[in-house]
């Protein structure tokens with residue numbers, strides 16, 4: 001059984017977060033969404049995910065969440081988080097993917113994987129053995145508490161230092177449990193951070209209520225995001241032509257983009273559909 005995870009020390013948050021990301025591959029930033037505001041965000045995201053989920057419940061999942069629900073938008077450029085993103089990626093970092101996720105009672109354990117662009121099951125990937133570089137920061141915005149019981153994400157400490165990841169049909173079985181597994185746990189309003197290379201999996205839930213969150217990924221400006229966007233030449237050539245099941249990100253309609261907070265605009269300007 002995975003155990004609960006300790007959090008980053010707060011005395012020098014940026015330095016400590018970077019150090020923990022480097023050594024363990026993940027950590028938790030406490031209280032990013034204020035306690036008295038997180039309930040409204042949770043209610044909105046849960047409603048949206050239940051209505052628009054692309055997967056059958058108990059796994060609710062909505063990609064391109066901003067086009068349908070903007071309740072998370074005021075928090076996306078949180079200065080504490082942006083200080084970390086700035087140190088990792090420099091100026092003009094942006095959001096690569098933004099999804100709503102509801103893990104309901106009874107959800108089963110998922111496959112162990114690294115995230116895009118290190119996910120070796122994707123057609124658009126940095127092929128293993130890959131270089132030692134962090135190019136996509138995965139952030140789990142906890143809108144309910146994340147606990148061992150309700151399925152806080154399983155992560156494998158130190159796995160980001162490997163230059164390969166589990167792949168179907170390979171010796172690194174996505175269905176296996178790996179030594180040292182822990183779960184990303186925290187309070188509603190906390191944000192779990194991990195290097196996209198960190199091996200992780202959906203955890204089973206034995207709870208009676210759902211775990212609700214938003215998964216936001218941050219990337220440097222120079223990372224090619226076109227393969228995430230159906231309709232682009234890169235998507236057609238690299239993903240579609242190879243029958244890929246890669247993750248996709250739906251655009252934000254211009255009419256919605258115009259009303260986003262300025263901080264959020266700088267992070268999602270590149271995924272706007274100018275014609276809607």
Ligand SMILES: O=C(O)CCC(=O)C(=O)O
Pocket residue numbers: 101103115151152153154200201202203215
């Ligand atoms: O929701 C979770 O706990 C994990 C989700 C995940 O593995 C992913 O989106 O890549």
